[in-house]
Amino acid sequence: MQAAHSLKDPIHGVEGLRAALLRGGPEAHPAKVLARTRIPLDRLSGRLSWGKRKYERVCLAREKDFEVLLIGYRPGQGTSIHDYDSAEAWVMPVSGELQEERFDLDPAGRPSPVTTRIIGPWTISYLPQERSVHRFTNVGPDPCMTLNIYAGPVKRWRVYSGYGPAWMPVGS
Amino acid sequence: MRKFAMNKARSPMVDRFNEEGLASISELLFRTAAEGLVVVDREGTIRLHNPRMAELFGYAEGELVGKPIEAVVPDAAMDRHRRHRERYMEQPAKRAMGAELDLYGRRKDGSVFPVEVSLNHFRLDGTMFAMALVSDATQRKAYEQALQRSNAELEERVRQRTEELRQAEQGVRDALEKERELNALKSRFVSMASHEFRTPLSTIMGSADLIARYSEGQEKVTKHTTRIRVKVRELTAMLNDFLSLEKLEQGVVEVHPSHFDVVDLCIDLVEELRLAVKTDQRIDYAHEGERAVEMDRQLMTNVITNLLNNAVKYSPPGTTITLRTTVLAERFTLTVADEGIGIPLEDQVHLFERFFRATNAVTVQGTGLGLSIVKRHLELLGGTIRFHSVPGQGSTFTVQVPLSFNTPNETQR
Numbered sequence: 192m193q194a195a196h197s198l199k200d201p202i203h204g205v206e207g208l209r210a211a212l213l214r215g216g217p218e219a220h221p222a223k224v225l226a227r228t229r230i231p232l233d234r235l236s237g238r239l240s241w242g243k244r245k246y247e248r249v250c251l252a253r254e255k256d257f258e259v260l261l262i263g264y265r266p267g268q269g270t271s272i273h274d275y276d277s278a279e280a281w282v283m284p285v286s287g288e289l290q291e292e293r294f295d296l297d298p299a300g301r302p303s304p305v306t307t308r309i310i311g312p313w314t315i316s317y318l319p320q321e322r323s324v325h326r327f328t329n330v331g332p333d334p335c336m337t338l339n340i341y342a343g344p345v346k347r348w349r350v351y352s353g354y355g356p357a358w359m360p361v362g363s
Numbered sequence: 364m365r366k367f368a369m370n371k372a373r374s375p376m377v378d379r380f381n382e383e384g385l386a387s388i389s390e391l392l393f394r395t396a397a398e399g400l401v402v403v404d405r406e407g408t409i410r411l412h413n414p415r416m417a418e419l420f421g422y423a424e425g426e427l428v429g430k431p432i433e434a435v436v437p438d439a440a441m442d443r444h445r446r447h448r449e450r451y452m453e454q455p456a457k458r459a460m461g462a463e464l465d466l467y468g469r470r471k472d473g474s475v476f477p478v479e480v481s482l483n484h485f486r487l488d489g490t491m492f493a494m495a496l497v498s499d500a501t502q503r504k505a506y507e508q509a510l511q512r513s514n515a516e517l518e519e520r521v522r523q524r525t526e527e528l529r530q531a532e533q534g535v536r537d538a539l540e541k542e543r544e545l546n547a548l549k550s551r552f553v554s555m556a557s558h559e560f561r562t563p564l565s566t567i568m569g570s571a572d573l574i575a576r577y578s579e580g581q582e583k584v585t586k587h588t589t590r591i592r593v594k595v596r597e598l599t600a601m602l603n604d605f606l607s608l609e610k611l612e613q614g615v616v617e618v619h620p621s622h623f624d625v626v627d628l629c630i631d632l633v634e635e636l637r638l639a640v641k642t643d644q645r646i647d648y649a650h651e652g653e654r655a656v657e658m659d660r661q662l663m664t665n666v667i668t669n670l671l672n673n674a675v676k677y678s679p680p681g682t683t684i685t686l687r688t689t690v691l692a693e694r695f696t697l698t699v700a701d702e703g704i705g706i707p708l709e710d711q712v713h714l715f716e717r718f719f720r721a722t723n724a725v726t727v728q729g730t731g732l733g734l735s736i737v738k739r740h741l742e743l744l745g746g747t748i749r750f751h752s753v754p755g756q757g758s759t760f761t762v763q764v765p766l767s768f769n770t771p772n773e774t775q776r
Contacts, residue, residue, distance in 0.1 A: 349647045
């Protein structure tokens with residue numbers, strides 16, 4: 192007899208992740224869904240090409256109300272200082288260590304750092320719609336993967352020039 | 364002087380005059396005619412001539428009467444003339460003398476001059492006479508000779524010009540052939556050099572990456588490795604431009620449409636560009652409409668990258684570069700707007716020419732190939748590019764590509 196699928200059971204696949212987000216109700220909240228997600232790393236890693244040029248974004252699911260991305264960073268690779276303007280986001284590393292920097296914008300629109308922290312596997316970072324200028328960098332010695340859920344597909348992306356000695360992506 | 368009777372069949376005009384009046388008119392015509400008139404008998408003896416005839420040949424009035432007609436023929440033509448005259452008397456007819464021949468008369472002083480002669484004959488009291496109207500053809504001959512000289516000169520000039528044109532054409536062919544050979548040589552060199560340069564550049568970039576990582580926290584080292592990386596990127600971009608142009612020139616660029624998410628692509632490209640942005644520059648990207656498109660991803664990547672790179676390069680620090688994409692009604696539209704130096708009005712017409720650099724951009728590094736390549740890549744996609752630019756305020760480039768465009772190599776499939 193097959194056991195009924197509990198709303199608190201771990202999620203082991205991308206399709207399960209998508210289904211959980213589509214289910215609706217309080218248990219479909221992205222933070223709760225991510226907290227249950229335990230997709231084997233080799234299944235996620237196989238979706239990435241791990242290019243030297245820059246970090247890599249792969250769309251796992253896209254619906255009207257959400258978008259799930261898998262992001263891979265080789266050591267030293269990172270995002271720009273950016274925001275999405277229009278979407279809340281939840282970011283959860285599933286392997287490696289990620290440096291998260293958050294910024295405020297001064298009256299001239301220049302980013303100035305507010306917080307910096309290291310987030311490890313299964314730590315969920317929330318980016319609100321407002322004041323969400325940020326940058327992620329893999330500062331660890333190993334590759335890093337994150338699962339990102341955006342409340343609504345990202346249609347806007349604003350890049351700010353870096354401050355200080357920013358990390359550079361590996362390779363040309 | 365023997366009087367000759369006029370033809371009995373009179374014209375109505377003649378009827379108006381009485382015999383005496385008619386004789387007076389005949390006499391007047393005879394004496395004042397502009398041509399020489401001479402009458403010879405069957406033996407070729409001159410029986411009558413008018414004053415103009417005497418004048419033409421340098422004789423006194425009436426002096427030629429009784430002389431053989433050969434007296435006014437050049438020595439060289441005398442025998443031939445005699446034979447012709449005798450034949451004429453056998454079968455006389457009204458005709459021009461020496462048709463298509465150059466006729467010459469001989470003056471009393473022996474000088475020779477060209478003449479035109481018309482022959483006729485008549486019978487008087489059963490005896491046949493030949494009558495000739497003689498005019499001096501010196502002037503006409505002079506005109507003809509001048510015309511012939513002119514024609515000859517003209518023909519010579521045409522011949523020379525034709526020869527010059529032939530030589531010029533050969534010169535152009537030779538130059539074209541040389542240019543083809545040079546172009547082929549240049550293409551091989553550029554391809555070889557671009558390929559060969561990229562390998563060491565990649566190594567330089569890799570080493571710069573490693574130095575940057577090993578020297579984390581050492582601000583001066585980071586500054587210089589960053590500089591190395593930025594310059595290597597610029598050099599790589601220039602070599603890529605050369606390679607792209609060579610491929611376009613050789614006609615080997617093919618369109619390979621694929622389905623992709625245009626927002627993902629643009630975010631990737633914007634993220635890649637962050638290394639190049641200047642202090643406090645921002646890139647603001649937004650999209651409207653469907654995200655999924657079917658286009659040649661690589662060609663579109665080249666187009667967007669080129670336009671964004673230009674916007675960053677030609678804009679000062681602290682400005683915003685705006686990238687907008689729209690997919691609407693089977694059409695992909697992209698605009699890249701900057702707050703940069705703009706394009707001088709006089710340069711705008713040349714903007715898509717190869718190797719063209721705007722006069723206010725010569726100090727900024729670049730090959731002048733980027734927009735030319737963009738335009739040609741868009742042509743391959745059936746797309747267009749236009750721009751609006753105000754010097755000192757900025758430029759906006761708008762690209763439109765039909766999403767249902769059948770590329771040539773697609774159609775062949």
